Amino acid sequence: MQTVGVGIIGFGTVGAGVVEGLLHNGDLLAQRLGVKPVLKGVADLDIETDRGIGLSPEMLTTDAQALIDREDVDIIVELIGGTGIARTFIEQALKKGKPVVTANKKLLAEYGESLYALSRAYHTDLHFGASVGGGIPIIRALREGLAGNRILAIQGILNGTSNYILTRMEQEGLPFETVLEDAQRLGFAEADPALDIDGYDTAHKAVILASLAYGKAFELHKVHVEGIRRLVRTDVEQAATLGYRIKLLGIIRRDIDSVEIRVAPTLVPQNSMLASVNGVFNAVMVESDLADHTMYYGRGAGRLPTASTVLADIADTARNLAMDAMMRVPPIPPTGESLQLKSIEDIRCRYYLRILVDDQPGVLAKITGLLAKHDISIESFIQKRPDIQGDAALVIVTHEALESDMNAALAAIAEFSIVKPPTVRLRIATI
């Protein structure tokens, strides 16, 4: 049987998972493909730590460059992560005409455009299935399964750590800090947990999904990102009373000539499928013109689930090499449209507000008057009984309103001396 040589750079959690997957399922993969991916070597700065998978020491090297250069290595699998040396290795491999498989979401979100261009220039595959959704084949679904569709919206729970925290805050009534400590102990948070809880990991993934959906790279730094760090139990409880759960959503929605990409804790109706995605699980709901709604669910992180998707990319690349069909599916298939990123000020949605006020005559009239002045209509309203300090919480759900109007209204409301900060504003998902 024809073979293709595989070189892996990065022998961390996912790298070891991919080696394990190749060792256990390599023969099955070969039968399915008609070509056998054969591991030729693994490069890492640390080749001493025992990864518990029985890889013979001759397979290990600290010289990634030499691995890329080897004649018998046909596919480079980059699993170091980050935007430093990983980028150099990927560029070197592509320039040598060697196809690359990577799980590096940050690199693709920040430098995707130049890497996609390099892949096209050298007519060499660049696969990144494991960069979004871990074991969920969402990238493949967008690149191939939904290729005949116009993508209208993508809404996803794309970060397992945040979802774990939000789930336990809701189900067990625990405060944010307590659950974050547990998540760190359990080891699925990023090395820098700020990436998870401040929403940037979700933003990286949202930008990659938007690029696939609309055939162009969007600028990460222009994406509106809010994390879950400031979320308090009161809002989780209020949302539940109103029939919602709070999820950290990456939202991508196309308008006529623009695309909205945003990340924020968002109220999701309790009866929607996204609301029932709990713990470390991820899910992505895609709305497209022909298939309508499709949903993809699974483990968004972890050694073997992520390795599963890396193996699928190795399989694709091996097939393409064997059939001399490089770029059968280009990394970002152009759609021919030129869509701009929409400013957050221009989005429209329903809002949840919680405003703490002095319980005095006329307060409610002032607040609702200001909302009306900015064209914001109230859909429902709850006033909580004042606490012992005499502060009353107003919980308001609005009809759809423009973000810039909401910003102006909240700025004006903050000027009232009877309003006690912080006022909470959360958006409600359109599902």
Ligand code: HSE
């Ligand atoms: N830290 C990420 C998460 C891992 O919690 O989902 C995968 O990107």
